[in-house]
Amino acid sequence: MSPVRDPDVTRQKILEVAAEEMRVHGYKAASLSEILSKAxxxxGALYHHFANKQELGYAVFEELYAEECLSRWRGALAQEDVLDGICHMLSDFEDQCSDEDIACGCPVNTISQEMAAVDDGFQKQTFNMYQRQARMIEEALLRSSEQGLVKSGIDCEQTALFIVAGFQGIASMMKASRSRETLHKLHAGLADYVQHLRA
Amino acid sequence: MSPVRDPDVTRQKILEVAAEEMRVHGYKAASLSEILSKAxxxxGALYHHFANKQELGYAVFEELYAEECLSRWRGALAQEDVLDGICHMLSDFEDQCSDEDIACGCPVNTISQEMAAVDDGFQKQTFNMYQRQARMIEEALLRSSEQGLVKSGIDCEQTALFIVAGFQGIASMMKASRSRETLHKLHAGLADYVQHLRA
DNA sequence: GAGTATACAAACCGCTTGGTCGGTTTGCAA
DNA sequence: TTGCAAACCGACCAAGCGGTTTGTATACTC
Known part of the structure; x- marks a missing residue:
């Protein structure tokens, strides 16, 4: 049977509760006391597993937020038709997300806007995350370009970067609007853009 | 000569210093003590002019952030060629903004991401701001459509919304990257999108 | 010039926060 | 069975926060 103490389980529990609190309240406003009581x-347990709040924040970002985000992109870009893959990802997200998800927005975007200017660690983490996304998309576009799926004239790096920006912008407006209708229109706008890349 | 006490000057001074502090640290982390000492x-003076921190925040948003943002759009959309107007606005911004501006990002986006989920007042203010921008762009597109400047098939409302999202997304990535080069590529991406709307 | 509302000054307050630290319990190895 | 390190507990702390209150100086009105 499972032991009374399991450090991995404890750590994971803290991580997940912290992630939820930070998703709703942001990093600074996420209270350790609140996290501890919910978890x-x-x-003592928390400070055994994490040096301080900052390191807890970094771990939440890296192990949960970034992972979730990247896996979504991996799925979309693995489709044979990359453009359709992206569009499907959009409508899947729209279908799956709850009202609370809409209100909370994208955690990467939220943390980034809150912390990038005042904490170099978060700035590097978020930038790195965006770069990885952009790189993945760029490679997918290059592949598709060779296959003749997308227009030949486009600058894949620039386009990939703009797609990432489009996503973050949609996340921003989704959170601000709290409106599923707005989210839908925004997705339609991005889908149009993506499809217009087709050869 | 000017009186020793001028309530309007005092209020404006508080507002401007608060705006600067919130631009850098966000709303919650902006310390009243810090604002007071810098101003x-x-x-006593602060709480004479504002009921509490929240109302100070609302005033900063409405009287400074929103105004600056909207006036920029007014200028861009007043051009006879709206698409060029937007693109010029982009390159003007790029030329004028300091490294600090890049690092701080767009204050509307920053406040929105920090507060929209936990404060209905900020949520409404930011959403309202985005809607006003979108409305302005939509009307400009409709005008341009009648003039035959832009393609006839486009959905002006959806396109306008997506342009606003594109802007916010660029602001997000600009802040996260702290890189002028990235900003330039993002602007180029958006400019391409805008120009592809041309008839 | 008196009276009064406005505009400020500054000491003060309760509360929460992230963080510390001495002590205790658990699990495993020898 | 013993020994010891890892895991955990929770009382405690200083600092900073937003906000209140009491008092005073200025400016305008009559």
Whole structure:
């Protein structure tokens, strides 16, 4: 049977509760006391697994937020028709997300806007995340370009970067609007853009 | 000569210093003590002009952030060629903004991401701001459509919304990257999109 | 010039925050 | 069975926060 103490489980529990709190309240406003009580874990346990709040934040970002985000892109870009893959990802997200998800927005975008200017660690993490996304998309576009799927004239790096920006912008407006209708129109706008890349 | 006490000047001073602090640190992390000491104003003065921090925040958003943002759009959309107007606005911004501006990002986007989920007032203010921008762009597109400047098939509302999202997304990535080069590529991407709307 | 509302000054307050630290319990190895 | 390190507990702390209150100086009105 499982032991009374399992450090991995404890750490994961803290991580997940912290992620949820930070998704809703942001990094700074996420209270350690609140996290501890919701995770049913003592302060001693937390500070045993993480040096301080900052490192907890970094871990949440890297192990949960970034991972979720990248896996979504991996799925979309693995489709044989990359453009359709992206569009399907958009409508899938729209179908799956709850009202709370809409209100909370994209955690990467939220943390980035809150912290990038005042914490170099978060700035590097978020920038790195965006670069990885852009790189993935760029490679997919280059592949598609060779296959004759997308127009030949386009600058794949620039386009990939703009697609990432489009996503983040949609996340921003989704959060600000709290409106599924707005989200739908925005997705339609991005889908149009993506499809116009087709050869 | 000017009186020793001028309530309007005092209020404006508080507003401007608060705006600067919130631009850098966000709303919650902007400290009233810090604002007061930088503005060389007492706590009594602040609480004479504003009921609480929240109302100060709302005033900063409405009277400074929103105004600056909207005036930029007004200028761009007043051009006879709206598409060029937007593109010029992009390159003007790029030329004028300092490294600090890049690092701080767009204050509307920053505040929106920080507060929209936890404060209905900020949520409404930011959404309203985005809607006004979108409306302005939509009307400009409709005008241009009648003039035969832009393609006839486009959905002006959806396109306008996506342009606003594109802007916010660029602001997000600009802040996260702290890189002028990235900003330039993003602007180029958006400019391409805007120009492809041309008839 | 008196009276009064406005405009400020600054000491003060309760509360929450992230973080510390001495002590205790658990699990495993020898 | 013993020994010890890892895991955890929770009382405690200083600092900073937004906000209140009491008092005073200025400016305008009559």
């Amino acid at each position: 049913e874990v003592s302060k | 060389e104003v007492s706590k």
